[in-house]
Amino acid sequence: MSKIVINAESRSIVGKQVRQLRRAGLVPAVIYGHKIQPQPISLNFREASKRLEGLTATSLIEIQLDGKTHTVIVREKQMNYIRAEIIHVDFQEVSLTEKLRAYVEVVLEGTSPAVKDLDAVLVTGISEIEVEAFPQDLPEKFVFDVSKLLGIGDAFHVKDIVVPSTVEILSNLDEMVVLVTTGAPVEEEETAEDTIEPEIIEKGKKEEEE
Secondary structure, X not given: OOOEEEEEEEOOOXXXXXXXXXXXXXXXXXXXXXXXXXXEXXXXXXXXXXXXXXXXXXXXXXXXXXXXXXXXXXXXXXXXXXXXXEEEEEEEEOOOOOOEEEEEEEEEEOOOHHHHHHOOEEEEOOOXXXXXXXXXXXXXEEEEEHHHOOOOOOEXXXXXXXXXXXXXXXXXXXXXXXXXXXXXXXXXXXXXXXXXXXXXXXXXXXXXXX
């Protein structure tokens, strides 16, 4: 993946006053890390929206700030979901010489023949897998091709992932990612005969006594 670079400026406006930044077309953000003090910054709204779109929690980003380059990952991205707009971003600065624990997104691709031909359903398990690696070695996502799941009972587990020696999986290897199972039982449709209540035939009156 190509290098992601975002320009930033230091900011002194904090708290509720950041609303004026947003009105000026800026996004408030912060850079923090275990060896640096949290540093409030602001990003150009259009540039940040374009650069951050589609990135995962393990995508490396270079923040250009006051002539220095900060290598970061996105730790939290707050959104206004009504307007589909970014309103705040937390960046964690990382060292390329120190390993990092992170959660990698699970992505399912393809169509299982069992779903198509056997009316089966896919039951999903975990959606993220925890790993440890140097930041530059972190996978952006784990892709599972469900077209390889051919029959009922076929499944993918964490142990089915093939990763390079530079990546260590920390999640339970027996955790299920996706499983093919039978669909929900279909209730039989009622027929006309099923819906007609049995007719009650009254007994005739007793014959009058002679």
